[in-house]
Amino acid sequence: MLTTLSLAARNLLRNRRRSLATLLALAIGASSVLLFGGYAADIRATLLTDYVQNGGHLRIQHKDFYLFGSGNPTAYGIAGYEQIVKAIEDDPELKGELRVVSPTLVFGGLAGNYEAGVSRPVIGVGYVADDVARMRQWNEFGLPEINGPYALVGAPDDAVIVGVGLARVLLLCQKLQVPDCPRPSAADGASTEQGAALPDDIAALAAAEPGDAAARGAAAAGEVSLELLATQPRGSPNVAAVKVRAAEDQGFKELDEVTVKLQLDQAQRLVYGKGEPRATAIMVQIEHTARIPQVAARLGQLLERTVPGHALTVMDFRALNPFFDETIALFNTIFGFIFVLIGGIVLFTVGNTMMAAVMERTAEIGTVRAVGLRQSGIRRLFVTEGFLLGCVGAVTGVVTALVLAAFVNALDLSWLPPGSSTPLPLAIRIFGEYGMIAGTAVGLVVIATLSAWLPAWRAARLSIVDALRHA
Amino acid sequence: MADAVAGLSAVTKSYRMDDVTVPVLQGIDVEIRPGCFTVLLGPSGSGKTTLLNLVGCLDRPDAGKVVVAGTDIGGLNDDELADFRAENIGFVFQSFNLIPVLSAFENVEYPLVLAGMEPERRRRRVSRLLDAVGLADRARNRPGQLSGGQRQRVAIARALARKPRLVIADEPTANLDSRTGAAIIALMRWMQQKFQISFIFSSHDSGLIKAADDLIVLRDGVIQSVRRKPEEGRAAATATAKREDEVGGAGADAPWAAPRAPLPDTDFSFLQDGTPAAP
Numbered sequence: 001m002l003t004t005l006s007l008a009a010r011n012l013l014r015n016r017r018r019s020l021a022t023l024l025a026l027a028i029g030a031s032s033v034l035l036f037g038g039y040a041a042d043i044r045a046t047l048l049t050d051y052v053q054n055g056g057h058l059r060i061q062h063k064d065f066y067l068f069g070s071g072n073p074t075a076y077g078i079a080g081y082e083q084i085v086k087a088i089e090d091d092p093e094l095k096g097e098l099r100v101v102s103p104t105l106v107f108g109g110l111a112g113n114y115e116a117g118v119s120r121p122v123i124g125v126g127y128v129a130d131d132v133a134r135m136r137q138w139n140e141f142g143l144p145e146i147n148g149p150y151a152l153v154g155a156p157d158d159a160v161i162v163g164v165g166l167a168r169v170l171l172l173c174q175k176l177q178v179p180d181c182p183r184p185s186a187a188d189g190a191s192t193e194q195g196a197a198l199p200d201d202i203a204a205l206a207a208a209e210p211g212d213a214a215a216r217g218a219a220a221a222g223e224v225s226l227e228l229l230a231t232q233p234r235g236s237p238n239v240a241a242v243k244v245r246a247a248e249d250q251g252f253k254e255l256d257e258v259t260v261k262l263q264l265d266q267a268q269r270l271v272y273g274k275g276e277p278r279a280t281a282i283m284v285q286i287e288h289t290a291r292i293p294q295v296a297a298r299l300g301q302l303l304e305r306t307v308p309g310h311a312l313t314v315m316d317f318r319a320l321n322p323f324f325d326e327t328i329a330l331f332n333t334i335f336g337f338i339f340v341l342i343g344g345i346v347l348f349t350v351g352n353t354m355m356a357a358v359m360e361r362t363a364e365i366g367t368v369r370a371v372g373l374r375q376s377g378i379r380r381l382f383v384t385e386g387f388l389l390g391c392v393g394a395v396t397g398v399v400t401a402l403v404l405a406a407f408v409n410a411l412d413l414s415w416l417p418p419g420s421s422t423p424l425p426l427a428i429r430i431f432g433e434y435g436m437i438a439g440t441a442v443g444l445v446v447i448a449t450l451s452a453w454l455p456a457w458r459a460a461r462l463s464i465v466d467a468l469r470h471a
Numbered sequence: 472m473a474d475a476v477a478g479l480s481a482v483t484k485s486y487r488m489d490d491v492t493v494p495v496l497q498g499i500d501v502e503i504r505p506g507c508f509t510v511l512l513g514p515s516g517s518g519k520t521t522l523l524n525l526v527g528c529l530d531r532p533d534a535g536k537v538v539v540a541g542t543d544i545g546g547l548n549d550d551e552l553a554d555f556r557a558e559n560i561g562f563v564f565q566s567f568n569l570i571p572v573l574s575a576f577e578n579v580e581y582p583l584v585l586a587g588m589e590p591e592r593r594r595r596r597v598s599r600l601l602d603a604v605g606l607a608d609r610a611r612n613r614p615g616q617l618s619g620g621q622r623q624r625v626a627i628a629r630a631l632a633r634k635p636r637l638v639i640a641d642e643p644t645a646n647l648d649s650r651t652g653a654a655i656i657a658l659m660r661w662m663q664q665k666f667q668i669s670f671i672f673s674s675h676d677s678g679l680i681k682a683a684d685d686l687i688v689l690r691d692g693v694i695q696s697v698r699r700k701p702e703e704g705r706a707a708a709t710a711t712a713k714r715e716d717e718v719g720g721a722g723a724d725a726p727w728a729a730p731r732a733p734l735p736d737t738d739f740s741f742l743q744d745g746t747p748a749a750p
Contacts, residue, residue, distance in 0.1 A: 002577050002584045010572035367568040370529055371629070372557020372585050374550050464529045471566040 004377075008384040011357065018353055023393045025349040029342035030397020030444050031404060036338050037436045038405050038428035040331035045141035046424050047324055047417070048289065050251070051317045053136045053147050056100065056283035057292050059320060060084065060299060063313040065280060066320065073106040074233050074271050077278030078312065085282055087306040088299065097286050097295050099138060102131035103279030105267045109230035111162070111260055116171040124228060124260045126267025129153045135285050144412075144425045151246040157266045159245040160226065165256030167247035175224045176247045228260065230270045240270045251417075292316050327417075339440070343447045346393075350386055350451035358382065358459040365459050366467025375460035382459055386452020390445035397444070398430075398437055405430045475502040475538075476637050476669040477526045482535030484521050495521045497692040499535070503637070503685075504699065506667035508660060510680055513689035519673035520641055522689065526671060527639040528556050540636045557585055561630025561668075563640035563659075567622040569614040569629075575601065575621075576610040579628045586633055600628040604658060620651035627659060631668070638663075640672045644679060653678050 012019045062069070062076035069076045078084070081103050088094060088101045105126040112119030129152040136147045151161050164181065167173050173181035224244040232238050242262060250256040262270075268277035286295050299314045318324050358365070365378060405428035414423040430437065484496040496518045503509050503526065511519040524530040525537050528544050537544050540559045547555055562568075569578045579600055583593045601607050604624040606617075614622050623643060630638050640659070644652030656678050663670045672679055680686065688695040 002573070002580055007572070014572055363566070363568060364570060367562075367564070367570070368581070369553065370527070370556060370562045371582050372553050372633075374553045376550075377585070465524050468529070468564070468568070471564060471568055 004380055004384050008388055022349055022353040026393020027396035029346050030394050031401035033339050033342050033440050034401035034430050037335055038430035040335055041433045042427045042429035044328050049143055050146050051321050056285040058284040059281045059315050060312055061281040063311050073280050079278055081279040084306055087302050093298055100131050100135045100285040102128050102283045104281050106280045107230050107271045112227045113170040118170050120169055122260045123258045126262050126264040128264050155245055157263050158242045160242045161246050161248050161261040163250040163256035163259040164247045178247045238270055346447050347451045350448045354452045354455035358455045362467045363471035366464045369464045378460040379456040382456030383452045387449040390448025394441035394444045401430050474505050476505040477503040477539045480536040482532040484532050495692050505669050507684040508663050509671040509685040510683035511673040511687050517689040518692045523639050523641050523673055527560050528552050559636045561635040561638040563626050563630050563643045565642040565645045567626045571614050574611050574613055575625045578625055579632050582632045604628045619647050623655050637669045644676045656682055
């Protein structure tokens with residue numbers, strides 16, 4: 001069948017080497033854009049998964065907690081949080097949306113390794129261990145494991161996890177057998193792991209908390225113990241002797257040197273003593289990230305119904321972690337820059353090819369015009385050739401990018417995010433990113449088609465008589 | 472000459488070469504009789520091709536009037552002119568000008584595709600045309616697989632595909648050996664006589680000159696002479712044509728400016744008869 005499309009295809013096959021070179025440029029361009037886009041997509045998926053596994057998609061907390069809570073977290077405790085958790089879990093509209101609803105308590109305090117004679121301010125975070133374990137199983141993007149099993153699952157109340165940085169500062173690395181953990185010079189007598197015993201007054205305070213005696217017993221048996229000092233809401237100090245179960249990298253150095261994770265019950269006893277236990281936030285992890293707006297809206301309605309006149313707010317992980325959006329914005333900017341660069345190359349390559357084709361086929365243009373083809377027909381023919389080049393180039397580029405991505409992914413590489421101390425798996429996520437694939441392919445096809453427009457326009461404007469002289 | 476297939480009246484045409492304007496045609500008045508084998512003669516640079524381009528509606532005059540098949544082409548825009556060419560004029564070029572990526576069949580089919588003809592009808596007509604020019608067995612061959620004579624026969628079939636009133640042929644035998652050229656002339660002559668399609672050539676080929684009904688001699692952009700065979704000596708029937716030996720002198724309101732009825736026998740049904748014998 002003799003159509004513009006078939007004629008355009010045959011014309012492209014006429015000068016195979018030139019068409020191939022143009023296709024190669026297009027394919028390399030498309031695959032470059034996609035490979036970087038796939039890399040950025042994987043970073044987004046990895047960061048998002050990391051945040052959601054550790055803190056959920058949404059958090060219900062006091063409306064001032066985000067801005068002012070770090071100064072005195074316990075002042076923003078949510079009273080009656082169990083009632084809110086129950087209301088959320090029982091809500092029929094949220095059935096099927098929720099994975100985990102779990103309270104958490106953040107507090108500031110001091111951690112001391114009195115045996116080594118060192119202490120430092122810390123941020124304590126109390127979690128329900130089983131909930132954290134379930135949250136870590138969320139994997140919407142099918143990534144390799146980011147966060148390992150939660151070490152406090154099944155652990156006694158006095159077990160804690162510390163950041164690797166905190167273990168280093170408190171000189172716990174050796175006892176915890178943390179690999180690659182530097183130790184200070186032994187010349188400094190104040191900084192050794194053989195410090196003084198726990199002072200009597202602190203020991204007396206710690207003894208007031210149930211379970212602490214067991215922790216001290218464990219410490220005496222060679223296990224790693226730590227004393228946590230926290231200020232209760234009314235200003236009185238409270239101390240708990242806890243047993244360090246593991247040192248776990250917290251990702252960022254600043255967090256890694258201050259984080260202590262403990263069981264929620266233990267944290268609540270430490271902060272609230274025998275008073276009403278509270279949580280500073282309720283973490284909500286849902287099945288699908290895309291449903292955040294709907295779930296957030298529903299949570300707002302539930303809060304109004306459950307605790308009328310509340311001072312709570314619902315925030316998603318992006319609002320709580322501005323670094324996420326900043327990182328994505330950075331990668332999007334680089335992606336856009338690369339696309340514009342590649343687009344420019346494609347524009348000139350295809351334009352040059354089509355211009356050469358017009359020169360080469362000038363007599364032919366004159367002939368078909370003489371036979372009765374209108375100017376628009378000439379334009380259509382050359383633009384179709386550009387379009388076809390774009391289509392074949394884009395498809396080839398997509399296939400190439402998928403193959404290269406599969407190859408890179410098979411290498412099991414990892415990368416260290418900026419400011420982070422934990423390497424994350426490096427992969428190129430192209431398959432499944434249909435929006436990116438379609439956007440890139442369509443973008444390049446449009447550019448290739450537009451590139452052919454000027455040569456097509458010039459071809460159509462050729463004088464028939466002049467064109468026929470080229471025969 | 473009410474039935475003239477084309478007429479030029481006071482036509483001038485010049486080209487710019489760098490900063491110099493070169494006059495090519497200087498006040499041409501001429502009429503092309505329908506159903507005739509008209510040959511333009513003249514030395515190189517005399518304006519033959521320019522005249523053919525104007526009659527073929529490939530170019531526009533600087534001044535004067537060009538009327539083809541009863542239509543003043545000065546009043547047509549570019550698209551209308553393209554459509555007009557497609558419907559009324561066929562072209563045979565010195566270098567054949569076939570589209571190299573199309574087969575012989577597709578080259579002949581191309582003008583019919585542009586006309587939007589229904590595929591089955593198109594296929595039938597192309598087959599008959601190729602049969603008529605003796606290339607039925609080479610229909611699937613591309614131009615590169617054909618000899619010069621075969622290519623020109625494909626070009627003739629393409630020129631005739633839309634049943635034109637006029638076929639313009641610029642030096643159609645110049646790139647062919649004498650024997651092949653003679654065969655091509657015979658084929659075109661046969662077609663012209665059979666369908667009364669007007670052919671207008673520029674050529675130096677003596678065989679073509681001998682076969683001509685009308686000879687128009689150009690020199691330095693003016694018509695030096697027009698020699699026409701008497702009506703009774705012409706194979707094609709154009710009852711109203713009258714003999715002219717003088718330089719054409721039709722004015723702006725020349726009688727050939729009036730539209731004329733379509734040629735009576737242009738349905739190509741004869742092509743069913745198969746390959747033509749030598750005329």
